[in-house]
Amino acid sequence: RVLGQDVLDGVKFGFDNVVDQVKALNPTVELNTEGLSVLKRVENGEIFIPPEYAQMVEDEEEDEQGDG
Known part of the structure; x- marks a missing residue:
């Protein structure tokens, strides 16, 4: 269970990081997240x-x- 939660937390971190990068690369576009x-x-x-x-x-x- 702990390993599964650690994996999910890592995937969530990566997902949130990608969303933040897309926002940073497109500062003039208001993205609906x-x-x-x-x-x-x-x-x-x-x-x-x-x-x-x-x-x-x-x-x-x-x-x-x-x-x-």
Whole structure:
């Protein structure tokens, strides 16, 4: 369990880092990053939450609302 959490934390860090880099490289473009998540994917041009990650995404969004 600890290793799995460490891996997920590392992936989240990398994902957030890429989002920050894209923003830095495009300072004149206002990017909508609301709703982005390392646990979501794109299917048919739409952001999709795989069923196996639904609870984790919900928990992540609740944490973000609590931090804001």
